[in-house]
Amino acid sequence: MTKVCSPYFDPEFDNLPERINGPTCRVWIDTETQEDCTIVKVDSVNKQGLLLEVVQVLTDLNLTISRGYISSDAGWFMDVFHVKDERGNKLMDHNIINYIKQAIGTTKETPSPDKATAYANDVVHAYHQREHTAIEMTGTDRPGLFSEISAALADLHCNIVEAHAWSHNARLACVAYISDQSTDTPIDDPLRLATIEGHLTTVLRATTAGSQGNNREVKTGGLHGGEGAMSIVERRLHQLMLSVRDFEGPIRSSETGPEGDEKQRKMDVWIENCVEKGYSIVSIKCNDRPRLMFDAVCTLTDMQYVIFHASVGSHDGSAFQEYFIRHIDGYALNTESEKERVIKCLEAAIERRVCEGMKLKLSAENRVGLLSDITRVLRENGLTVARADVATQGEKAVNAFYVRDMSGNEVSDMELVKSMKKEIGMGLIELEVNKDTATMRRPQAQRPRFSFGDMLRYQFQRFSDNFILFL
16 A cells, blocks of 8 residues: 655744844834833834834834934845833833834734733724724815714614724815624625715715815725724825825915914925935924824825835924935936925825814713714804714723814814803713814924934944944
8 A cells, every 4th residue: 555645844944034044024122222212123124115014013002203213225124213102201011012023023923903902001992893894985075074974874873883084175084983783793785885885975975066076985895804003094094085185285384373473384395306326305394293204104105105214303392304215116206296296295194183173082981873963063063073083992982073163263162162061961971172282383393313324334233132322
């Protein structure tokens, strides 16, 4: 009888390239070198989009990047970030430190969103992609539109488990997770999904016809299960806004201070060419804020540009960022029209997240139709939602809205807010009112030191396990 033998596979074969050449991605986290921040250093084989992946990990933990240096020439990616937590302190929680290492890729284990939530004290959101149906909406914005969308979904017996909406330059983008009202399960019936899409399209179509009227779109299943945390949703919102060309609108380039004096430009984006190296240098100067680097890197990546080197820094509330880029085809930006488009898209990406209206934070016991009722009260009191973040935490719904009046101006009548709070119901809902501080006076940004000599010095150190003190 012939004996059949199976081929032998060494169980360590998969690790052979790593044992010969070293790990393809190394992450060091130094909590000792700097007194006021933690240094996160990443060395890895380069691939398109890797910088965005790293920034997404840090963004999902609500870490502030006070300084950063990036280089990815010669097939190797290296970056160094100086980060702080949302309280302005260095990272001391070993669970968060281990999560960063795993998420960026030093180990083969992929951390689950649940672990991230536990490690970051609910800062990293565990979303419901597998348990609920995702739906995306884009269209021309108008006062009360988000309220109408909420009411339409309630009429269709859909429970809104989570929703995020941005409004900018008269365009709206919204990503929502919905479930069946009676069973709290995903909606997967094609006929019912078609009915939901058609009904929401009718709501979006109600905007007065005009040049922007063709930008409406409703799509279910735009985001799928397992795609990650908050940065994935926010990146999709950027993509949706880009698709409806919200950059084709007025960009606020100046502010009026509290005394009425006109201040310097709060945002400036310009592009120069580095002919010797074949790069285009994109420079950004603006007020510093959380997630600023994510918004810029996300936009450049989605516009098919490769970031080879970068330097970012912030000082006294101002930020300066510099990116050395080429188009994915290997060429720099050679035409003025292409440069102008990149500038407009970056300006729009920076402004989308900035809401200078009043922030209302409401929490209540979750129930079907709650979001519709709250947004109806806002609309009936002459307020419109400029940005919304809606989520459920156990049995409680947590809603954050940036609101303005119907003319787009800031809300200053606190008596109106008190009346609205009473109408919503103080017995069930906690309401927190915060004034946005985006209009505060900021000093001019200071350009951080950056040179190719710095990058070469970092490259020489990439195989070292020691940390570098950057001055």
